[in-house]
Amino acid sequence: MYILGVSAYYHDSAAAILKNGQIIAAAQEERFTRIKHDESFPNLAIAYCLKEAGISIDDLDSVAFYDKPFLKFERLLDTYLNYAPKGLLSFVSAMPVWVKEKLFLKKAIRDELKLLGLSKAKKLKIWFPEHHLSHAASSFFSSSFEEAAILTMDGVGEWATASIGKGKGNTIELLKELQFPNSLGLLYSAFTYFLGFKVNSGEYKLMGLAPFGNQGSERVKKYSAKIKNTLIDIKEDGSIWLNQDYFTYATGLRMVSEKQWEKLFEMPRRRPEDALQQAHCDLGLAIQEITEEVVLKMALHAKEITQCDRLCMAGGVALNAVSNGKLIQKEVFSEVFIQPASGDAGGALGAAQAAYYIGNQKKRNISEEYMKDCFLGPSFSDSEIKAVLETYQAAFDEITDDQELLSKTASLILEGQIVGWFQDRMEFGPRALGNRSILANPLDGKTQKRLNLKIKFREGFRPFAPVVKEENARKYFDMNRPSPYMLRVFPILEKWRKALPDDFQSKPITAKLDVPRGTFPAITHVDFSARVQTVNNKTLPKLWNLLDQLEKISGFDMLVNTSFNVRGEPPVCTPEDAYRCFMETEMDFLVIGNLVLEKNKQPVWKFSKKVFNLD
Secondary structure, three states, X not given: OEEEEEEOOOOOOEEEEEEOOEEEEEEEOHHHHOOOOOOOOOHHHHHHHHHHHOOOHHHOOEEEEOOOHHHHHHHHHHHHHHHOOOOHHHHHHHHXXXXXXXXXXXXXXXXXXXXXXXXXXXXXXXXOOOHHHHHHHHHHOOOOOOEEEEEEEOOOOOOEEXXXXXXXXXXXXXXXXEEOOOOHHXXXXXXXXXXXXXXXXXXXXXXXXXXXXXXXXXXXXXXXXXXXXXXXXXXXXXXXXXXXHHEOOOOOOOOEOHHHHHHHHOOOXXXXXXXXXXXXXXXXXXXXXXXXXXXXXXXXXXXXXXXXXXXXXXXXXXXXXXXXXHHHHOOOOOEEEEOOOOOHHHHHHHHHHHHHHHHOOOOOOHHHHOOOOOEOOXXXXXXXXXXXHHHOOOOOEEOOOHHHHHHHHHHHHXXXXXXXXXXXXXXXXXXXXXXXXXXXXXXXXXXHHHHHHHHOOOOOOOXXXXXXXXXXXXXXXXXXXXXXXXXXXXXXXXXHEOOOOOOHHHOOHXXXXXXXXXXXXXXXXOXXXXXXXXEOOOOOHHHHHHHHHHHHHHOOOEEEEEEOOOOOOOOOOOHHHHHHHHHHOOOOEEEEOOEEXXXXXXXXXXXXXXXXXXX
């Protein structure tokens, strides 16, 4: 039985395919179109999934879409009616799209699949699980747990913004849900917007900015009090109420009432390219701490009402690695599984799993069907890679001996070279986890600034993540569980820290970045934390062996691991993407399969994205 899962039309569209419950392939559409957070119907991702499964589109048994359009439409209409006459402009702009495209989604999906060659469109079964059921299924059915509590949190699906459920065998029972407009995800996005970052993509930046806030300072306390007294009422069970007098996302085209927020926080909304001030960092810290408080309360309540000792998490808020790390350190649950593609992209996988286990009532074979890793995207043979590089007249050395390749790569990194690393199947989800990565030396104090400004072309304050061997992670970090998907932030052990100067908190952000913080400055954030990835020899043998080689040479088995892309673009997918990114940045080397490319030996012509207009 083949089931195709699809998410589309909001952000991060994706496709996934199951064969008898086993995950065969999954990928975001953005990786193929090169449009970051692409929301369009995932035709290219679907074509890839079918190719990976070795079937034609007519071989599908059914398709599952990740939410219920009619239920979402009901919420939109109900919201506009309740807030009328507010939101008229939003209503006028939204309704034509809904009536034309989204309301008749079953027909739209069949029409799109016809373009991919589907000949039996009317006979194809299409499932529409609710949005938060898709999130819940993507985590529970991907886990190795027979029974678990399930916590999903995001902006909004149809009505639900968060849910608590219980998974057992091939069933999921949703026990409680928080409904729109009260949403932890939308609250965090509102602060993302107010602090000058883009909603649905800049939340990572807000999370990275928060540690620059002065923890325990009077201003952070003041901001927290203002948020709790004016914007949000937090209940003991983790449910929240948001004061809609200060928000406009329900009916408007923006997140918040800017004038009211500016008055409340006594500062103007930051524009995207404005310099960051300490007040921005302190406000970011305040909302991050409140988010952590709410997530912990929700998790405690989930354990209370399910009586489960294991937890599965999904939804956009589950990508908040700082919050996840704090929750795991509390040891509320014996085990926690967080879906690596927790956002809407992962909804494609969850929709397919919900259709298979719940819709078709198939029993789970956990030993075969759980998500063993997230490397579910395309791979390319050495001959395919060579063909692409030869097209660009690229110069490369081929090293067929793996040990020699790893030894050379390790030596380059320890010399301070920054290496693009392109291997095997692409990751599913927002994180680069060792197959579409940029690797660098965490011991080098210049690495963070160079990566941000010369290679990633992004804000200088943003931290980088370390990757370490799973068995040695506790040598560096205060952590009690593996972290294979880079979704957990943990403190760096005291032995690797360097005391900060007394005037550190009063320094501007740019000056704070220049203060040495320890043995591994490239991955040590200003609060002595790191978003850790652990790898083992079974899941990622080539990267594990590279770390092992580093340890033999330097005594440390750690690398900086960041996604192979530049600001504004998704991570690379194909060898061509990798070579173009390599050439457009100041990366020193590219290791792609068994081929090694040195920047100084490449042709000097530049890539161009010009569009000529003769008007």
